[in-house]
Amino acid sequence: MKILLVEPDYKNKYPPMGLMKISTYHKNKGDYIFFYKGIYDCDEIWDRIYITTLFTFDYTKVVKTIEYYKKKVRSSSDIYIGGILASLMTVDLKNDTGLDNIIPGRITTSSILGYDDDINIDTLPLDYDILSDTKYNYPASKSYIAYTSRGCVNKCSFCAVPDLEGDLKITNNIANQITSIRDNYGDKKDLMLLDNNILGIPVPELKKIVTDLNNLGFKNSKTFLYPNVLKNILNTYYRYLDHGKTTLPLLIKCKNYLNDFATGKTRRISQANKKSLTEIIEYLEDHYDFFEALEEKYDELQKILNVYQNKILYQRYVDFNQGLDAREFTEEKISILSKLPLKPCRIAFDNIIFKETYSNAIRMAYKYGIRYYSNYLLYNADFDKPEDLYNRLLVNIELAESLDIQLFSFPMKYAPIGEKNRNYIGPHWNRHYLRSIQAIINVTKGVVVKERDFFERAFGSDLNEFYEILAMPHDFIVYRNYYEEHGYTQQWRNSFTELTNEDRILLLNELSQSKYASEKPAVNEVLKFYTQPYRFDKKN
Template identity: 45%
Template sequence: MRVLLVEPNYKNKYPPMGLMKISTYHKMLGDEVHFVKGTKPSIDAEVWDRIYVTTLFTFDFAISVEAINHYMRLVDNVDSLYVGGIMASLMPDRVIEATGIARSHILTGLFTDTSVVGDDNNINVDQLPLDYDILEETDYKYPAGDNYFAYTTRGCPNHCSFCAVPILEPNFHVTNNIIEQINTIDRKYGPKQHLLLLDNNVLNTPNLEALVDDLCAAGFGRGAKYVDPGAYNIVMMRYHNGDRADFLDKKMIAYLEKFKKRIKSPEMLDTFLQIVIGAEDTENFAEYMLEHEAELTPIIEKYRSKTAKSRYLDFNQGVDGRKINDEIMAQLARLAIKPLRIAFDDIRLKDKYCAAVRTAHKHGIKEISNYILFNYKDKPEELYERLRINIELNRELGIKIFSFPMKYSPIDRTDRDYIGVNWTKKSIRAISAILQVTKGVVAAGSDFFYKAFGRTLDEYFELLAMPRELIMFRYHFEGNGTTAQWQKLYRSLNEEQKKELMLFVSHTVSELKTLPCPEQFKEILPFYLIKYNGKKDQFTDGATQLSFMDDSDVVIEEE
């Protein structure tokens, strides 16, 4: 069977783990498997026996539907195409309406029963190891990098109203052993430096101590180090395992080409070059390399880098701060966590959140990454207060908490246009403008924070009302006096007029140019029509990401 795995052409941080497991499944059955992100003419020209299309966020609905409709034309029978993933699980009826696909061909939730695709076996696809090889078929670079991706648990008992997990993974349960997951990857693909655990609520695991023991045994205890074996050793291991692929040969060739610059011994360099030059004419590169392994390996081992690097474990979905106490933190502190991610989604959790941070600090955790939900049921001032609390905790404890405000979008919508009951379009755009300049990071330094968000609530609300260009290019407009002119006009308004202004300037720039302007705003309106085309301001000094991950996937609202 020829199987095609499709990820639509949206931007995403993590590789498609569901498709990577499906690839492992079909290769176990002896099938030929290929992967494509978006569309590719060479893929369209081929015949496929089965196609799987994954989906991700609901706001990428249009991109996903376009991909589904495109690949439905590449199968002789639409019953040979299946759609799964987050978006399809959350809104199957919308997918049916937009594509005409049968409901039985939308795979919702976890892929644990292969009979749903007509296969007669008892394989739980969700518990299979990831096939990292399919990522070699795309030029797309996932920001999460080449790391271990795994779960130790599925589901979450909290059932928060803003979260999709209760629909996607309704039952909390422990998955297969993390040591075996990592060992399987090591044997097949070689070791990786970091581990991303994507559990939704890992602290709900029934035996945290046993899990931490396993993670330490797997090489992720506190102070863990990693020595990169290098592409040569990994590819040779795979050749010995019987793996043959063009991308493996290309990796080896590229590695050897760079490696020759390391060799200091003239005799070893001569041997090395003779082997490399001889490989150019061989018909079977892998067999040639295996034949010359005894000569080549001592040279590689003598000169390859053996520098030990720090390796980190990242509970990437965060831990539940409400569950943190001394007993739990004593366990987590045994791990090479960097950073510890704790959500602070509700100002009413202030005391519990602060207690969790102080407990983490007491147990030696100095780097914390903080998810902060806004635009839900919160008020703008509550976002400011949560950010300010982190700044004060940084100052009090001498640690670094980097905050990542996350704009709430309902899981039943196909766009990012939702505005919370206590927010306006203008205030959302102002927050997005600040985050765009700071690359989504609210840094640990107090000077940085107070410059970006204001020293008081009054300054903060004034920033929310400020024209977008004056926010993003603050130094320029402060320097030429434009900001002061706007502030004078804004401060002359009474509170009711300020509220009316926020609603009026929530319109887009093009709308503001055509709408009748209320008399009281005629002087201040031109400031909202400014378009600055100069060099972007840089007031992000010190905003260094404290993770091996790239957390800059902030949503930028368009004017």
């Protein structure tokens, strides 16, 4: 069978794990697999197409993608749609696409796909080879990506995990997952774990997971040696042959690798080795089958290349990317978890009411030697106010100062489960404030650093300054130096401070509706700063 795997062309950090597991399943059946991100402009008709989905706010793009691929199969029953969006909006997708094969949740048996071999596809190893089919660069693709558990002990109203994965439970053996990937695709330096609440599992299971990872080299000492490039290329070549995949990209990669060595581009080599390597390359180029010749000359090549192989050991890192739950921190659990090289350690701080719980969790992690943090801060939720976000950011600044740790904050805008766009506005927020927060964090690509001077410059030295910044024209925020140096910021501030509280509310309502004129003269005087004459001209 010819199988096409598709991910819509939205931006995302992680490769599509579900499709990578489906690929493993079909390759084990001897099927041909091709992966594409976006709209694949081809005339082929496929035996099956699997389309993954992610965020519900990409609903329109997902439906457009599905409609295109309906023309690339003989029957609509040959298309299967899965993933997070498909799980949360199954009925909507069925109604809007006319497809029946909308699969909610995980594929724990192949019978869901119409097969009778009863394979738990969700526990199969990932097929990293499909990522070479696309030019899209997944930032996380160079790490091991895995789960040790699914589900969560909590039922937070803003989270989809209870609907997607249910109660917390241990899944497939992490040692088997990593060993399988290492054997098939070569070693990877770091490990990204997507567990939703690893600290919610019982202590004996947590201890076993940490011990297994330590035994695989993920510990607080340097154990990673960069793998042999030539060996990986040859192993990949054998896999590509088995699965009917074109080997041309590997041929180009291998030639570039050897030529860079021979010309000294990789590193300086002796004249004798350069001569020997050049002769071998000429032999490979002249041979009718490059890879057959490579097999013949493999030992001879390795003898030369091994002299220059990087033999330095590097530190591996483990990232529980979905964050740790501060409410689940105990001395026993953190003493166990600290045996892993966590960098960064991520601890969610979604609600100001958990300030003490969160702060105690940071201090406990610090006690056990954890020094690097990158923590998520939800905002725009029903329970969240702008001052709550400011105060949580300030807590992180104060913890970083008092403990002398690296602590970065990642504000993340909340949207309710099931929303088909990103337009949701929390009851304590307005559209202008939300755009202002985005303007602030866009300057630093979403990161709020630990330095107080930067924080106060970006968010204000107190709540009054914070609210003033939120009310500013967005160009005044992004290009702050320009507007301050030209006196425009002070002119705006003079007019803004003259407004009554009632006028300020009116101003923000007008701005949130993109209205730049008001019947009230004082408001109108401020609104002029948001219009075209004061917009930043990037050309100048």
